[in-house]
Amino acid sequence: MTNLKSVTLAVMAAGAFASFPARAAEELVVYCNVQEEWCRPMVTAFEKATGIKVLMTRKSVGETYAQIKAEAANPKADIWWGGTGDPHLQAAEEGLTEPYKSPKLAELQPWAVKQAEAAKYRTVGVYAGALGFSYNTEELAKRKLAAPKCWADLTKADFKGEVQVANPNASGTSYNMLATLVQVMGEDKAFDYLKALHKNVNQYTKAGAAPARAVATGESMVGITFMHDAVTQVVEGAPVKVVAPCEGTGYEIGSMSIVKGAKNMANAKKWYEWALTPEAQGIAVGAKAYQVPSNKAAPTPAQAPKFAEIKLIDYDFVKYGSTAERSRLLAKWDKEVGALPK
Known part of the structure; x- marks a missing residue:
C-alpha cells in the first residue's frame, strides 16, 4: 500500500505541475554531482518514499558551485547533493548555503x-x-612499459599524450588533485610537477570521472580520478589497474548542502534527513558507486578502496575549501599550467 500511495502522490503532483505554477509542497530541485547512474536511483527512491516530485540536474561540482553563486539572488535549486567538499565549504563560507x-x-x-x-x-x-x-x-603491456606506481611516474616520456585528467576549474576531483599535490610536494614543486604533467596530458575533461572511462576503453592509457571511479570500471570487466600513489594522496569528503533561500525548504530538509539514512546511502551499492558512506550503519561495498591500506595525507579541508585559497590556486593553475601550449 505504501508504494501505491507514493506513486499516486507522485502522479497527482505531476498533474498539478502541468496546470499550475510550481507548488513548494509538491516538488524539490536537486543539483546532483555524482554520476548519472547514482543520481537517478536516488531521485526515484526519494520520490517513492515521499511522493515529492524531484527535478534533478547533473553537473560537475565546479559548474554547480558557479551556478549556485550566479543564482544567489534568485535560487533555483533546493539541495546540492554530492561532489567534493571543497566547493561546498567555499559556498558555506560565502553564505550561499543554509545552516x-x-x-x-x-x-x-x-x-x-x-x-x-x-x-x-x-x-x-x-x-x-x-x-x-x-x-x-x-595498452601498457603492448608498449612494454613499466607500471606507474607514483605521481612522479606520470611525467615520464613514456606517457606523453597518454594521461587524461579533468580541469580543476570544472571538476572537484581535479581541484582535489591540485590541493593534494600542493600538500604532498609543497607549492613550488607541485606546480613544477603539474607543468611537467601537462606535456603528457591529452585532454582536460569537465567531469572528474571521465578519465577513468577513457582508460577502460583504451582511449587513454592513464587517468587521474578518485580511485572508486576506476574501481567501477574494474568491476565492469575493463582491463584496468587502480593505483594509490606511493608518495601519498588526498581524499574527498563528498558533501551535501541546502541552498540558501531554497523555495522548497521543507522538502529540502526531508531530502537531507533521508539522504543521511543507511537505506538511502545503500543505494550506492546498486549504482556501482564505490565510495565509503558516511552513515556508520550503511553498507560499504566490498570493492571500495580500503583507506587503511592507502597512504593518505591529513588533507586540510578548511584551508583548501576556503574562498581565498581555492580562488588563488585555480588562478595560478590557469596562468601557469592551463595556458601552456600543447
Whole structure:
C-alpha cells in the first residue's frame, strides 16, 4: 500500500505541475554531482518514499558551485547533493548555503561530522573517496612499459599524450588533485610537477570521472580520478589497474548542502534527513558507486578502496575549501599550467 500511495502522490503532483505554477509542497530541485547512474536511483527512491516530485540536474561540482553563486539572488535549486567538499565549504563560507544541524549527525562517521562543524553546519559529509589514478593493463603491456606506481611516474616520456585528467576549474576531483599535490610536494614543486604533467596530458575533461572511462576503453592509457571511479570500471570487466600513489594522496569528503533561500525548504530538509539514512546511502551499492558512506550503519561495498591500506595525507579541508585559497590556486593553475601550449 505504501508504494501505491507514493506513486499516486507522485502522479497527482505531476498533474498539478502541468496546470499550475510550481507548488513548494509538491516538488524539490536537486543539483546532483555524482554520476548519472547514482543520481537517478536516488531521485526515484526519494520520490517513492515521499511522493515529492524531484527535478534533478547533473553537473560537475565546479559548474554547480558557479551556478549556485550566479543564482544567489534568485535560487533555483533546493539541495546540492554530492561532489567534493571543497566547493561546498567555499559556498558555506560565502553564505550561499543554509545552516542545518541534522539530528542524524550522531550516526555519522567522524570525518562527516568534522565537515559539518567546519562549515558551521552549512554542509555535511555523505561519502568519502581517495584520490589516485588508473591505467589500462593491455595498452601498457603492448608498449612494454613499466607500471606507474607514483605521481612522479606520470611525467615520464613514456606517457606523453597518454594521461587524461579533468580541469580543476570544472571538476572537484581535479581541484582535489591540485590541493593534494600542493600538500604532498609543497607549492613550488607541485606546480613544477603539474607543468611537467601537462606535456603528457591529452585532454582536460569537465567531469572528474571521465578519465577513468577513457582508460577502460583504451582511449587513454592513464587517468587521474578518485580511485572508486576506476574501481567501477574494474568491476565492469575493463582491463584496468587502480593505483594509490606511493608518495601519498588526498581524499574527498563528498558533501551535501541546502541552498540558501531554497523555495522548497521543507522538502529540502526531508531530502537531507533521508539522504543521511543507511537505506538511502545503500543505494550506492546498486549504482556501482564505490565510495565509503558516511552513515556508520550503511553498507560499504566490498570493492571500495580500503583507506587503511592507502597512504593518505591529513588533507586540510578548511584551508583548501576556503574562498581565498581555492580562488588563488585555480588562478595560478590557469596562468601557469592551463595556458601552456600543447
